[in-house]
Amino acid sequence: MNDKCFEIGTIQAFLDGETTPELSFRLTEHTAACDKCAFLLAEAEEESSEVFAMLDRELNTLVPTQRLWSNITVALAEEKKQVSFWDNARGYLFTLFANPSLGVAASVLVIAGLFAAVWTLKAPVLNDPADVLVASGQVQSPASRTAQVNVTASGEEPIPAPPTGPIQVDETNYSPDKIRKLASTTNYRQADQPVRAEHAVVRSQPAELYLPGEESYVRTIADLKQNVDSRKDLILDPSLRMAYERDIAVVNDSIKRMKEVVKKNPKNQAAKQVLYSSYQNKIDLLNSVVEREELMAALQ
């Protein structure tokens, strides 16, 4: 034993693998020369093996060392740094509403808000012309004149613009029943009438019926066209471009006409043949542009 001897704690840490590489190196070097420390190390090693054997039997797990604890702490700190604002807010709210009284209060507030929203949506329209007329009592007058409110009885005509200022109510010659009838059939709507939400209805387009094999033509053409349209100005000079557009127009016209014929009479084999031939011509045309581009690229 000398001044360089290590304490039992350090030896234990060495056995647990918690010492730094430098310290481990010094310790092994020293124990090789010092019998006392070698004995301490052997004793500690024996104790450790016994303890680990017992722990293994009891817990079937490793005892977390100091280094493991420090690693866990560092990992937790880093994870905390990476938590987003919304996660923090959510955690805070969950903690807050874990209190029963606060939870009840929040529930009451939410229910009250929903009730208010429903009440607002179902609020009656106060400026209905018929109601105004009836409420004013002037429609009962025998000398009543034509109402200033522009009421359209026909449902087909366009909706007139709503009055911007306050509605001027005047006397009318119409009987109350007739006015009620007009008001019920009018298509006038208040501008600020609340728009009621409706369920979205997805109206699927009727699927285009393809002839056998036609769909593959259409897909191929769509792919090629997408490829060609973006670059045809660069690939084709004006004269070629004109010829190309003319040919495409001819082919498109033929496809359109033949499709109509086939639609009318699906058993018309001649029309089908010409239709397929037109599709093939269109593919060839588009392909020629692509091939030209490839050749240009190869020659550059």
Added chain:
Amino acid sequence: MLIGISKFSVCAVLVCFATVGLNDLSAQTVPPPKQPKAEVAPKRDTRVPPAPPARPERISEQYGRGNTEKAIAVDPNVNIQIPCISQARVTVNGWQRDEIRVFIRNGTSVGFKVHENDPKSGKPVWVVIAKQAASIGTASECISGERIDIEVPLRASLKITGRETEPRIDSVRRVEIKNLGGNVFLRNISGGIVASTYEGDVSVENSSGQIVLDTSTGNILAFEVAPGQIGEVFKAKTSNGAITLQNVNHRQIDASSITGSLLFNGKFLSGGIYGFKTQKGSIKLAIPAASSCQVSAWYGYGTINSEIPMKIETENISEGGKSMVARFGDGSAKVTLATSNGRISIVKQQ
């Protein structure tokens, strides 16, 4: 004294000017020295001399700046590749020498790259003609010039890719040419043709083998053409031009155009399969009166008429989808005619 000196100097200056003037005059009267003779390109030997002994690559750059001539001894069945001609009028002629000779007028320098030699003779069987000191596959390998003349062995196969060229190829075994723009003329090609140009006409004369001709904007003309072996086909396709086939003796012909018309002047061979399609143009068949074929015609909004009596087997006349199947003679060949908007006419061969 000073006055005397100044007079003297004035006189001396005048004498000097007079001397210089006389010298100029005398120089004008002297005839100019003989200019070197303008360099004249030597006449190319188009005759057929006897085959020379094999000799190494010969370089004779004696035509001054911009003119190049090079030659190399090769195997008679050599494959020649010209990967890029940027701009030139190209003439390729076959000759009986086992030698490739390239002459470029006012153009880039050219070189040969031998890719493979024949193991027996040791002569090149695969040669690339490209710009000198250029590596294959790079942009700088394009050759160009005012004119490019190439002589190759008669049994040579040629593969050319060009940008703006007008190739005229005569008397080689096989040609494969791809051109961005320019007319293509091919004749006496014995072993097949694959020719495509995107803007120009394609003409083929007196050739044989499998033939595939393609142009985007241009006409196609083929005459006196025959297959080299059984089963070889003839295909011609143009987007915007007419196709004229005269005495094309392949048993399988496929010709199609979009806005052009088709003319076939020849005979349908027994067992042959023939297809002529156009979108908007007319189809005209000039065939012998004693032809034997079965014609299936789809003519959409078009019409059909025949000078030669035919036996109509089925006929469907409905708007936009007219069709007819008719038989001439025994009907030994199958002919398909399709046009959506044109006229089909079958006439007697003159």
